[in-house]
Amino acid sequence: MSSKSWQQLCADRKKKQVDSIPKEWIITVSTDLKQSVIDVPAQCGLLSPLEIEITETVDLDILLDKLSTGIWTSAQVTTAFYKRAIIAQQLTNCLTEIFIERALARAHELDDYFQKNGKPIGPLHGLPISLKDQFCIKGLETIMGYASWIGPVSEKSCVLVEILYDLGAVPFVRTNVPQTLIWGETYNHVFGRTTNPYNRYMTPGGSSGGEGALLALKGSPLGVGTDIGGSVRIPGAMCGLYTLRPSYERLPYANARNAQEGQESISSTLGPMANSLSAVKRFTKSIIDAKPWKKDPLVVRKEWSSREYALEEHGNGVGMCFAVLWDNGVVKPHPPVRRALEIVKQSLEDAGHKVIDWEPHRHLEIYKNTESxxxxxxxxxxxxxxxxxxxxxxxxxxxxxxxxxxNLFESYAKTIIGKPELLSAYDLWQLHKEKRVLRKSHLDHWEATVARTGTGRPVDAIIAPVAPYTAVPHGCNSDAFYTTLYNTLDYACAGFPVTFADKDLDKVQPPHEFRNHEDEAVYKLYDPELFHGLPVGLQLVGRTQEEEAVIAMTEIVDRVLGARK
Incomplete structure (x- = not known):
């Protein structure tokens, strides 16, 4: 280790980051934390009209088509997104690693290849992609929010990055995380706090909060986060994004860094985050088509299934039955989240689908098992x-x-990261056994819904909150069970935006009978004025290893929501 104090290590590394920003890309930033900065990138004057057009092309299929046909070069696109990413950094502190020269050199290599061969190098040709600060890139640090990880550089890239290079992509920035990764917010001693661009008094979520803030400001066309308890879906919902939490070992995690490495009962998974569902699908299919099981021994050997994407097991997408989880029985959702659920229910019914209520099953047992x-x-x-x-x-x-x-969160934090009882291997095995029993019981519960759907099959998917609230003030995100529930059960989940909190529509509701201290604290946290204008996202929950169908069903939900607008 360095002889420097941890404070000096952090200060020096932060200065190195600041010094890596071109002086001509510096903008003037308002100090009003509660003011939305969503529109600043397009209005600050740093981006040219073409760069604004490029970075606001949120449909990834359109962007990739222009790259693969030479209408836009990779250098143009990478420069545009890099400038916008640096704007986002100044507004929200969302980045960690900034390596402009390296990324542009890669972009020029791809442009040279296209000029010479008249074709793209792969399905993600020329596309800049942002990565959470866990995905190792050869020759660069992977700090992951720890002062002790400053300095050493990776001797090789993780498998995901190797595949992205093979597919023609341009990794161009990495994004901020919380120390330890266990938080649903984003702050560490090295790079500081990341804020939500819709209201910087609020958190962007975590632990992929840097990705959330960056993508909300369209500083990247596609980002990759990780999710062990909601770390992709939570920032996705709080920042108005589309996301995918795939099942255990569907996508390659090998040689990436992580917290609690060796804990394999509830696996962390990586997933895409973006402003369009086309990006979620394109990323997932491209990675799977690259046969990642040849590089990562844990990846399930399952090719992309066009049959599953066509929803052959779900009535071919016609007359489906969805179930809505209105409340997990532990913490009651805020009014904007309830309204979002009602919007989705009505939109699906208007489109000819059936919607029933999901009956929670053994949630407190699952919660206790997971946290243990x-x-x-x-x-x-x-x-x-x-x-x-x-x-x-x-x-x-x-x-x-x-x-x-x-005040609730202080006691919550001490419960999670203080000094709970150290379990023996035998005690841990008992928890693993219990988890298997709970997963089987939940599967049986899902299968039993065949008696209520009227389709001759069980519920096709669950529509559920991602959190009981929208983005919340820094330090107030205490609840992750709406997402962690499905990590434990290993269900594939897609997050999607629905609406925005509205002080006129989302009035404070009368107090209900509180189930626990957190339920009471969450209820008292809601303030229609404070939460006004924040994105409200939900998640669609499918079965294990059903990523193709989950993406397709989310596309259906997104279409019916679009038809309603």
Whole structure:
């Protein structure tokens, strides 16, 4: 380790990041944290009309078509998104690694190949892609929010990055994460706090919060995050994005960095984040078509299924039956989330589909099992990494100054990352056994819905909240069970935007009978004025290893929502 203090290590690394930004790309940034900065990139004057057109082409199929036909060069597209990413960085502090020369050199290589051969190098030819700060790139640091990880560079790229290069992509920035990755927010001692561009007083979510903020500002056409408890879907919902949380080992994770490495009962998965469903599909299909099981021994050997994407097991997408999870029985959702569920229900029914209520099944047992597995090492993994530099383990996401009042989270944090009981291997095995029993019980519960659907088959998918709220003030995101539930069950999930919180439509509701302290705290947190204008997203939940069908069903939901607007 360096002889420098952890504070000096962090300060030096942050300065290195700031110095990597071209001076001509610096903009003037308002200090009003509650003011939306969503429109700033297009209005600040840094981007040319062509660069605005490029970066606001959110349909990835259109963008890739222009790249693959030479209408736009990779250098043009990469430069445009890099400039917009740097704008996003100044507005929300969403980036970690900035390597402009390297990315542009890659873009020029792809343009030279196209000029020489008259064809693209692969299905993602010339496309800049942002990556969460877990995906190792040869020759670059992977800091992942730890002071002790500053300095060493990766000797090789992770499998995902190798495949992206093979497909013709241009990795161009990496994005911020919370220390330890366990938080649903984004703050660490090295790079600082990432804010939500719709209201910087609010969190963008986490742990893929840097990706969420960057993509919301259209600073990247496609990003990749990871999800072990909602870390793709939560920032996706809080930032108005489309996302996919695939099943365990469907996409390649090998040689990427992670927290709690070795914990394999509830696996972290990587997934796309973007402003369009076309990007989610294009990324997922391209990676699977590259046969990642040849590079990552854990990846399931399953090719992209056109039959599943055509929804052959779901009535070919006609007259389907969806179930709505209105409330998980633990924490009641805020009014904007409830309204989003009602919008989706009505839109699906108007399109000829049936919608029934989902009946929660053994949720508290699943919650207890999940948190016990995550805490089985009593926080040793996090403490070991922090001890290497002497930096303190972060105990709260609340700002040092002007923190929003939310006392519940302090006790919650101590429960999760304090000093819970260190479990023996035998005790952990019992939790694994219990998890299998709960998964089987939930599968039986799903299959039993055949008696209520009227389609001759069980419910096709569940429509559920991603969180009980929209984005919340920094330090107030205490609940992840609406997403973690499906990580434990290993159901494929897609996140999608529905609407925006509206102070006139989403009034405070009368108090209900609170189930627990968190339920009460979440209820009291809601303020129609404060939450006004924030994105509201939901998730569509399918079966294990059913990514193709989940994407296709989400496309159907997205179309019926579009028809309603």
């Amino acid at each position: 597995i995550f805490a089985a090492d009593a926080g040793q993994d996090y403490r070991v990494e922090c001890a290497k530099s002497g930096e303190p383990l972060i105990q709260t996401m609340s700002p040092d100054k002007d923190a929003h009042p939310y």
